[in-house]
Amino acid sequence: MTSLNRSYKIQTLANDLKIKSIDKPVESILAFCEQRVRRFLKEFSGCSRPSDLLDILAAKLQTRFEVFRSDYELLAIKEKYVQAGEKRFATLEQEFPADVFGITFRRLSRKPWEPEYVSVIDCRSDKRYRSNYTKWHELGHLLILTDQLRISFSRTFCTQDLKDPEESLVDVIAGHFAFWPPLFAALTTGPISFDRIEQIRLAHCPEASKQSAVLGIVKAWQAPCVLLEARLALKKDEKLMEAQTAFGFRHRPQAALRVSNVTVNDAGADAGLRVHRNWRVPEQSIISRVFHQNGDGAAVEDLSWWETSSGTRLPEMQVDVQARRTPDTVQALITPGKP
Ligand SMILES: [Zn+2]
Numbered sequence: 206m207t208s209l210n211r212s213y214k215i216q217t218l219a220n221d222l223k224i225k226s227i228d229k230p231v232e233s234i235l236a237f238c239e240q241r242v243r244r245f246l247k248e249f250s251g252c253s254r255p256s257d258l259l260d261i262l263a264a265k266l267q268t269r270f271e272v273f274r275s276d277y278e279l280l281a282i283k284e285k286y287v288q289a290g291e292k293r294f295a296t297l298e299q300e301f302p303a304d305v306f307g308i309t310f311r312r313l314s315r316k317p318w319e320p321e322y323v324s325v326i327d328c329r330s331d332k333r334y335r336s337n338y339t340k341w342h343e344l345g346h347l348l349i350l351t352d353q354l355r356i357s358f359s360r361t362f363c364t365q366d367l368k369d370p371e372e373s374l375v376d377v378i379a380g381h382f383a384f385w386p387p388l389f390a391a392l393t394t395g396p397i398s399f400d401r402i403e404q405i406r407l408a409h410c411p412e413a414s415k416q417s418a419v420l421g422i423v424k425a426w427q428a429p430c431v432l433l434e435a436r437l438a439l440k441k442d443e444k445l446m447e448a449q450t451a452f453g454f455r456h457r458p459q460a461a462l463r464v465s466n467v468t469v470n471d472a473g474a475d476a477g478l479r480v481h482r483n484w485r486v487p488e489q490s491i492i493s494r495v496f497h498q499n500g501d502g503a504a505v506e507d508l509s510w511w512e513t514s515s516g517t518r519l520p521e522m523q524v525d526v527q528a529r530r531t532p533d534t535v536q537a538l539i540t541p542g543k544p
Pocket residue numbers: 342346358359360361372375
């Protein structure tokens with residue numbers, strides 16, 4: 206979030222939204238969206254699930270979702286809108302290469318009673334697992350839309366390091382409202398576990414993917430928690446070294462199990478819980494054992510086991526660690542241990 210806060214594009218956007226305090230533009234923009242959403246909700250009682258909130262926001266932000274599950278359905282959407290005079294839809298089938306998941310178009314030839322936008326969501330084959338999140342992403346764009354003349358925007362998928370700052374910001378907004386804490390308040394108490402997260406997903410938001418639910422529910426959890434994901438990776442300077450080995454220099458560096466993603470929820474940040482991205486997972490940690498031996502595991506550990514090669518360590522803190530293997534990674538939940 207820190208690097209996103211320093212982005213010129215994000216600071217400009219905060220300015221355009223007339224946000225006065227732009228010290229931390231991401232937090233300020235999120236607070237701006239929160240105010241808008243709460244204002245919308247004053248007109249509706251009984252919004253208790255994320256799917257209700259999605260429908261309300263789509264209506265208030267003036268979009269209609271058009272979801273296609275096959276090429277045939279894509280052509281049917283194209284036909285429908287071309288018939289309605291939307292020339293932009295004439296090449297719709299070419300606008301969804303493998304890395305585009307959704308596109309929101311401004312309607313240029315709509316009837317006065319029709320919504321101003323249409324958000325076309327690709328739900329073919331594996332893209333269906335992300336389709337709910339793609340809808341939230343499109344709503345995220347509309348929540349911070351400042352350029353009223355912008356004709357379309359799309360959701361493409363790329364890795365964290367390569368993402369455009371505005372796309373990253375929209376993902377922060379989408380993730381926040383897809384698992385909006387007030388809708389989870391009664392569920393996210395007591396001890397957290399991967400099983401509890403999955404029970405909540407099935408009961409409360411089965412449309413969400415398992416992956417996004419783990420992330421969103423950890424963020425909404427009321428007690429301190431860190432979610433981390435680790436995979437085999439090289440350090441930055443080792444990546445450089447590896448590039449050099451291609452030209453015959455030095456020895457090829459060995460990949461180690463490193464943190465690839467970290468999410469610390471608000472309560473966790475307040476409690477001083479932290480783990481850093483790219484740090485090597487301690488060999489004695491259950492996270493490392495689960496990665497190498499598969500299956501699940503849990504252990505009581507100490508955060509001070511985490512250290513860099515230059516000797517920087519995390520402060521001592523007893524923690525409970527639960528880990529589980531996924532095909533390429535290991536995921537772990539870290540919570541403060543009993544004092
Ligand atoms: Zn986007």
